[in-house]
Amino acid sequence: MSNKAYKVLAVDDDADILELLQYNLVKEGYEVRIANGGKKAIEMVKDFSPHLILMDIMMPGMDGVETCRILREMPHLSETFIIFLTARSEEYSEIAAFEVGADDYITKPIKPRALTSRIGALFRRENKKSKDLSGKKIVIGDLVIDRTSYTVHKNDEIIALPKKEFELLYFLATNPNKVFNRDDLLQTIWGADVYVLARTVDVHIRKVREKVGEDYIKTVKGVGYKFDVPNAV
Secondary structure: OOHHHOEEEEEOOOHHHHHHHHHHHHHOOOEEEEEOOHHHHHHHOOOOOOOEEEEEOOOOOOOHHHHHHHHOOOHHHOOOEEEEEEOOOOHHHHHHHHHOOOOEEEEOOOOHHHHHHHHHHHHHHHHHHHHHHOOOEEEEOOEEEEOOOOEEEEOOEEEOOOHHHHHHHHHHHOOOOOOEOHHHHHHHHHOOOOOOOOHHHHHHHHHHHHHHOOOOEEEEOOOEEEEOOOOOO
């Protein structure tokens, strides 16, 4: 898939940053739209379904965390990447970002070449995953995990999972009873070029458990996590 096929929405209350983002992303071939705040972004995605949203955290009116929370409740954005751009580097800000479903977290000042390289790597990695995993469906008891449609069903009810939560669940479920530590999961799900805290894994595991139930993903104390399937070969 060429860059021209990807749509990006940039959200920031700083007009200069929006201009910088738009200029560099358009130069790379992306279709780009801009929004000067969270409320505007929520309005725009009704007609514009971006593959990626780049969003500031500290915005007046509605900040990035609250905006992300609302965006993640929209089914048509379930496969959309959300990357926060922020001048804040405190650990609690990063955890809050991932709590609401962010895929990555980049601190300002923005370095255009590094940013576009990171975005390109993200899309390439996603394309590879799609080719490797396309057409695969996992059925375990009352749980159905469908990679082709990015949906999870339990007792015939649909469970909404943001992209990273889905990828985490799917990866563990395709490797039943195998224990993975946090570094393994960070490398596999987020990739080597995304710099996030190890605690991010814990946050996502907790959120997946809240949605699909506590019985599937087990903690192996002092080691990591595994998808528990009794009698699996």
